[in-house]
Amino acid sequence: MTTTDTMDGGRDTAGPARPRHPAEPADLAEPRDLAEPRDLAADLLTPEARRDPYPFYARMRSESPVHRSAQGIWYLTRYADVEAALTDPRLSNDRDRMTRAYVALGGDLKAFSRLTDRLGRVMSNTDPPDHARLRKLANRAFTARRVEALRDGVQRIVDQLIDRAVQAGPAMDLIEAVAAPLPMAVVCRLFGIPDEDLPQVKTWFSRFGRLSEDLDKSEEAIDQYEEYLARLIRSRRADPGDDLISALVATQEQDDRLTDSELLSTCFVLITAGDETTTQLIGNGMLALLRHPDQLARLRADPGLIRGAVEELARYDTVTQAIVRVVAQDLEIGGRTLREGELVYLFLGATNRDPERFEDPDRLDLTRPDNRHLSFGHGPHFCLGGPLAKLQAEVAVGTLVRRLPGLRLADGAALEWRPNPLQRRLSALPVSY
Template sequence: MNPTATTEGARDSAGPARAEDLAAALLTQEARRDPYPFYARMRREDPVHRSAQGIWYLTRYTDVEAALGDLRLSNDRDRMTRAYTALGGDLKALSRLTDRLGRVMSNTDPPDHARLRKLANRAFTARRVESLRDRVQGIVDGLIDEAVAAGPTMDLVEAVASPLPMAVVCELFGIPDEDLPQVKTWFRRFGRLSEDIDASEAAIEQYEEYLARLVRRRRADPGDDLISALVATQAKDDRLTDSELLSTCFVLITAGDETTTHLVGNGMLALLRHPAQLARLRADPALARPAVEELARYDTPTQAIVRVVAEDLTIGGRTLREGELAYLFLAATNRDPERFHDPDRLDLTRPGNRPLSFGNGPHFCLGGPLAKLQAEVAVGTLVRRLPDLRLADEAALDWRPNPLQRRLTALPVTY
């Protein structure tokens, strides 16, 4: 166990009095444009910070790395709901969504999590992911062809980064091409859950019914797709229930969409802002794979993940009490100078690069290898095929107002 995650020698959980709440600073417009100076200040002044709401903010690499593997920090749906309710949160939208999803890998703890993940791992193998490389390349080339034909400017997020993961996941799960527009519509409605609960829930219900029909078809006529592979696991010793199978399909199809989109978007923005690194990648296409690891470190789409304290523990000398929420800021750890030399510098050949962008421990992102493959192909192809690619309007850049996510609304470029 990391010494920062022991249960002895803690000082009072309230910590030192502060003139201002560092966590509140992350909600400002300035932090929305660039949160990294705020993370640096938090790491320096109060790396295990308790906000005015009573939520813990962890920003050091060693603390977060240890926390991700500590089972006293839970991802259980019921615990999470109780913690948010205790803070006075309105969980109407969240609870209706999680009730539909049931108990899946992403909101369970061991032993249920280990059992469900083992079953998904049987189907979602590295070999299966790598077998998609040629198909991903074809999709990327097609998207770039369409964008170039449309004119001298494009929104790179809308033209390439957004449609890519949806097309790839439909390929992986055997979703017919003609169903893709409808699936995209459902996904857009999921994203408006907090704005229109009824419309979002209706979309979830329709999508769930659609997946159930696909599962029935694969049982009757299996294919070489991921749904067929998951269906096949029901004959194994660790049997998936019908509900767990459907929920697993839902989560695996849905989860990688936004993350992959903004890994490509944020990564391309970083390269366009660092022309020397962009030129380096253009001169050596073999750098594409390590480049994606560095781009994910430099500006990860998932800025933070949430855990709830299941048992009192001490991190960095602060006692976290059962039932409290902890935000683990992956993005802050990725710029921690105790772990990364000159962390604010983009370096596509950075040695020993092990960012926490996709988590760590039992909940390490299952779809991480697929997201990295898509980003590797997309970034490498854009750099190679569009030698004059540049930002159209730096001042127009904006990010969605969510401090736990780093997602561009658009990336206008010329080429």
């Protein structure tokens, strides 16, 4: 449920031309510095790119690293440009700016506008100073100690999921059996959501995911979920526990207090955002290992490599392929002028394969040194839930490798990737063991 999830959604990039900038005469042709020989961005919507986008990124980095699509959206694919952009205050993540940018493009904003209105002004769609205040308060509650304290519980959940899968037979869909149920179970424990409520929460989450298909049902699920969270918040305010909702409620006693609306929105986003991302970090990571038996054998022989291995798996096949910003003030990147109000896609997946930053970037190397990838962002919007996602991946991947020595892709497995080019998501991962 992040801004990134709503962008483009796999739709054809063909669309209305870029709206005329207020400073341009109405009859002026497209500015010369914006002209493109062809729209390389359109290639990212092809079936070939869905299966493997990285050759397309390499071409874009080489031919047009600061690329303007036919729809009028900028695509950045070099590590240095994206790293700098993630800390540049002239590139905004503000909800209202983002909505205006999509209105200017003439896109269908019904779902986007209604969803962002519901989420309110949370960390993921605000700029400083609001972002800094909300982030500081969330950091007080979402501490490294609290995350690490979950490790034993995560291990128990993973073992239970694997036990259940093994008892069912010699094959499984690894996404359905392990990668998908794990983050939901973990986040519910972190937030003190009772186990008996888990099926209902899962139902709400599945309806959120069908936002573009049935907006009314998705909004109904959001209403019900918000009412449920509001009841939990009232309960924790009356009787605090050792959970994250209680910790966030406690920040309301501090000077920089969260408003009730901000508290509800923060809980909504923190619980929701890490679910699919963690699932696919585990799924994409396991697929990479199964396709590289030398690295799988290396990890099996030395389980102590797991922490660095997860960092490399996150780099090698990035879940969040791109995040979105809007230009708040004209700026120049790579000799191109980006104008106020234009949208910018920062392709993290491309930066993580940039040979200017990573030696032999298309090679999976679980002991890769200086692995400062951008999979979880950079700068003020660095993913707050990144440490929790990596903890779950460490436990899940490490345990699967250790407990299932014969693990392999199922014979004849046909892998299907979901169509959104901004997210790298497997529909299923059939394996046998």
